[in-house]
Amino acid sequence: MSVLVTGGAGYIGSHMVLELVDRGEDVVVIDNLSTGFRWAVDRRATLVVGDIADNALVEETIRAHGVNAIIHFAGSIVVPDSVADPLGYYLNNTVKSRGLIAAAVQTGVRNFIFSSTAAVYGNPEDNPVSESAPPAPMSPYGSSKLMTEIMLSDASRAHDFRFVALRYFNVAGADPEGRSGQSTPRATHLIKVACETALGKRPQMEVFGTDYPTPDGTCVRDYIHVSDLANAHSVALDHLRRGGVSDIFNCGYSKGYSVIEVIAAVKQVSGVDFRVLLSPRRPGDPAAIVAATAKIREKLGWQPQHDNLEQIVAQALNWERRVDALKAEAHEG
Numbered sequence: 001m002s003v004l005v006t007g008g009a010g011y012i013g014s015h016m017v018l019e020l021v022d023r024g025e026d027v028v029v030i031d032n033l034s035t036g037f038r039w040a041v042d043r044r045a046t047l048v049v050g051d052i053a054d055n056a057l058v059e060e061t062i063r064a065h066g067v068n069a070i071i072h073f074a075g076s077i078v079v080p081d082s083v084a085d086p087l088g089y090y091l092n093n094t095v096k097s098r099g100l101i102a103a104a105v106q107t108g109v110r111n112f113i114f115s116s117t118a119a120v121y122g123n124p125e126d127n128p129v130s131e132s133a134p135p136a137p138m139s140p141y142g143s144s145k146l147m148t149e150i151m152l153s154d155a156s157r158a159h160d161f162r163f164v165a166l167r168y169f170n171v172a173g174a175d176p177e178g179r180s181g182q183s184t185p186r187a188t189h190l191i192k193v194a195c196e197t198a199l200g201k202r203p204q205m206e207v208f209g210t211d212y213p214t215p216d217g218t219c220v221r222d223y224i225h226v227s228d229l230a231n232a233h234s235v236a237l238d239h240l241r242r243g244g245v246s247d248i249f250n251c252g253y254s255k256g257y258s259v260i261e262v263i264a265a266v267k268q269v270s271g272v273d274f275r276v277l278l279s280p281r282r283p284g285d286p287a288a289i290v291a292a293t294a295k296i297r298e299k300l301g302w303q304p305q306h307d308n309l310e311q312i313v314a315q316a317l318n319w320e321r322r323v324d325a326l327k328a329e330a331h332e333g
């Protein structure tokens with residue numbers, strides 16, 4: 001019996017693969033390598049290069065590997081890009097997820113874990129925001145993920161099929177052992193961009209919006225370490241395999257940091273006072289969003305191990321120092 005990880009060559013998926021193979025699971029990855037990397041998949045897992053929309057490939061992989069659980073990361077992830085290209089986002093995130101869910105039902109895979117997002121809440125009235133708050137996405141990205149949650153919920157009522165949707169807040173950091181990290185070229189995520197700037201890979205960076213209704217005028221987010229997030233999937237997998245019910249959980253630390261505070265942390269940990277420009281707002285950004293996390297702690301027993309912004313930044317910086325050499329080596333090999 002094995003676990004199928006879609007998008008397992010990407011940032012979060014590659015950490016999930018490490019978490020699973022470290023705990024002795026058999027893992028097969030399907031990834032089209034659109035933003036992921038072959039070398040990011042741990043050698044103990046099998047990588048099948050292909051698109052989740054290729055139904056025959058997905059069903060054949062499920063059967064050949066005796067898959068009994070799917071963890072679905074494959075998707076498009078940049079909020080402002082989804083504003084510019086909504087139909088592309090609905091295709092890759094919603095339409096293709098529908099095909100994957102249908103393949104799971106068709107082949108009798110009963111356990112499904114889905115990468116959802118805090119973006120389903122939009123700009124919540126109250127923070128920290130709990131799972132019972134009404135979803136109100138303010139970007140096509142958030143809508144594309146909410147639609148997938150709805151499909152999962154309906155499918156779980158109609159078929160012998162259960163799911164956990166994890167609503168990630170802002171994922172950051174790198175494997176503490178340095179085996180993986182965020183490697184996407186032209187990355188847009190704040191901590192990644194700030195680390196690249198600290199290391200001189202960018203001449204400067206921008207703060208998008210200083211007039212938000214927050215204490216310092218910049219957006220507030222809840223940054224969760226990628227390894228704690230991978231572990232949240234592990235406890236969700238155990239829950240489903242025990243016969244636990246379908247459910248939705250936030251993944252964060254219930255702590256908010258502003259853009260200015262994050263940049264200050266990167267400057268302090270790196271020891272580099274890099275150049276920062278104050279720029280207009282970026283489309284699709286909510287002002288503040290912080291997770292209520294009692295539900296996942298109480299119902300799944302999840303206990304974070306890396307809840308520390310300086311540690312997240314230090315490990316992201318360590319990865320950033322190594323990633324270019326790793327990419328060059330992979331091209332040579």
Ligand SMILES: NC(=O)c1ccc[n+]([C@@H]2O[C@H](COP(=O)([O-])OP(=O)(O)OC[C@H]3O[C@@H](n4cnc5c(N)ncnc54)[C@H](O)[C@@H]3O)[C@@H](O)[C@H]2O)c1
Nearest residue numbers: 007009010011012032033034035036051052074075168171
């Ligand atoms: N990074 C975050 O802060 C964050 C927050 C909330 C939710 N998420 C969700 O987590 C998931 C993983 O995000 P990530 O940060 O690791 O991004 P990523 O871009 O590094 O990983 C996505 C992976 O999916 C693959 N992929 C994309 N479309 C595919 C397709 N149609 N078929 C096969 N493979 C495909 C890519 O090649 C890549 O390896 C996404 O679904 C994203 O929406 C991420």
Ligand SMILES: O=c1ccn([C@@H]2O[C@H](COP(=O)(O)OP(=O)(O)O[C@H]3O[C@H](CO)[C@@H](O)[C@H](O)[C@H]3O)[C@@H](O)[C@H]2O)c(=O)[nH]1
Nearest residue numbers: 077079117118119169170188189190193206207208219259
């Ligand atoms: O160079 C930069 C990059 C980002 N930001 C700001 O930093 C905050 C965080 O931005 P970013 O790191 O791009 O993350 P989000 O847009 O909050 O979205 C992330 O977090 C969401 C969950 O909250 C996920 O769903 C998305 O996939 C993921 O990209 C936002 O206010 C941005 O405007 C800057 O000011 N400058």
